[in-house]
Amino acid sequence: MKEDSVAQRIIATSVTEPVLLHIISCPSSKQMGDNLCAVYENKTDTSVHMLQRQWFSFVKDPADDMATHVSKIQDICHRLKALGEDITDNMMMTKILMTLPSCYDHFATAWESTALDQRTLSNLTSRLIMEEARKNSQDKQVNGALVAQARSAVRGKKDPVKNKKKRKTSCMIDL
Known part of the structure; x- marks a missing residue:
């Protein structure tokens, strides 16, 4: 007890x-x-069908970092394997590459030119995480430069409210 x-x-x-x-x-x-x-762990045809639907319709959530994205794909894959479905590492790597945002197109091209013996799931994952870190670093540099440029532009402008000359206006009305 x-x-x-x-x-x-x-x-x-x-x-x-x-x-x-x-x-x-x-x-x-x-x-x-x-x-x-x-x-x-319901091993019915329905649960296999639902997981396959998840697999085929899966897209990267923009809020997810690369490690989370890959983990979600691996999770679906492991659950399919537990239900007896055959998902190879090559299929998983293809799914990861297919679900990357368009800003990673150059990465996919570079990956295809990688030697076959180096095309492993762990290698793909680590390279994607490094690429994401590089992109984030570049984005921060660009954003920093834009902020500095905007601040500089604001400092260089004169205050339009203070610099307005008051004009005396008269209104002539013909009666």
């Missing part, structure tokens, strides 16, 4: 709140495990 209680506590504190709803009323850790398997 004591070991089961410890196991229940470990399971309950290791899952997110929505997942906890599936196991909160379970009387034992075994029942918790069985419920989790029933909900999340």
Whole structure:
């Protein structure tokens, strides 16, 4: 009983709140495990179909960094493999390259000219992360230069409100 209680506590504190709803009323850790398997490891044709839909429609979220993007693709791939679907490393690398933003087109071209023995998933991932860091560094330099240029332009201009000469105007109305 004591070991089961410890196991229940470990399971309950290791899952997110929505997942906890599936196991909160379970009387034992075994029942918790069985419920989790029933909900999340359903090996039906429908679950394979849904994962394949995710795989084929996957696009890079602009908010994701490169490491997160690659991890999401790998996660879908691992879940498909767990359901018996064959996803090779080459397929995964192709999917990663296909989902890159257009600003990485030159990277994809360079990757295609890489020697075949160096075209590995880990090599692709590390090179993409380095390329992202390089792009971010360049973007910061460009943004810094634009800010400096804008500040310089603002300093160089005279205040149009202060420099306006007041004109005396008269209004002539013919009656």
